[in-house]
Amino acid sequence: MKSTRNTTAKSAIQLLLQQSSVALSHKDIQNEVGKLCNRVTIYRILDRLVEEGEIHKIINTDGVIKYAPCNQCESHPNHNHDHVHFSCVKCDTVTCLDNVQPSYNLPPDYKVQEVNFTLSGICPNCIK
Amino acid sequence: MKSTRNTTAKSAIQLLLQQSSVALSHKDIQNEVGKLCNRVTIYRILDRLVEEGEIHKIINTDGVIKYAPCNQCESHPNHNHDHVHFSCVKCDTVTCLDNVQPSYNLPPDYKVQEVNFTLSGICPNCIK
DNA sequence: TAGGAAATGCAACTGAATTGCATTAGTTTT
């Protein structure tokens, strides 16, 4: 059986994501961890964390992939990620709005597995 | 003043999109038009069509960019693209659900400019 | 139909992401 290990790089990246108020891209993380580990390793660690359900992937409206921790995963074992993300065009940050759940009425015969809902505009920090 | 011209390649691509029931990626279009025009030209034509408001861009959940015509643009001059897109994981097609408009309750001080709402799962064609 | 500008083709370039493989470092077992 395949196991997963706790390495220093993995722990550092996981902590980084948990302490960040916004979602981080691969490049953000690379800038932050510096020479702690290789560029390629960051890709692989992020894949692993997604696989393990520790973080989730967000595709921003500009196509850039960002990552954020799954805040509600502990409390909800069968968690889904159907909350709203907000992408600020001014400060270029992506935030998880964990409490905002969108509603919609689909035609019959569509079976939804995942939801990806991103709003873009001006965030409260930038609107002032 | 800058004008825009109707070239054979542009017309062909526009027709292709209008006649397609699903959104098309750059690669889809390239396969379809064959040697009619260059790879780079397709990129530039798609940019132009988006600019002109003839088509809109959809970022799929896997990060692939797809394009679809703006069906309601003629009737709604100040149209927005806040309808739902459905991405089928089985047949890998993206469809515009023009009539499905999501609703959500944002915290105050968020100013929304654009909406990007993509559901993924199994489409009616594949569920049978 | 002639002139000016938009559009195209081609080649080169950029940057993000992936792959293969040798090496390193967690984890488990004795």
Add this chain to the structure above:
DNA sequence: AAAACTAATGCAATTCAGTTGCATTTCCTA
């Protein structure tokens, strides 16, 4: 505590999507 197993890492090379510069072509209009 040392050995052994294998996940994880680093590095170099590669792939792929998308962009840019520039010479040439094609469209439009005056």
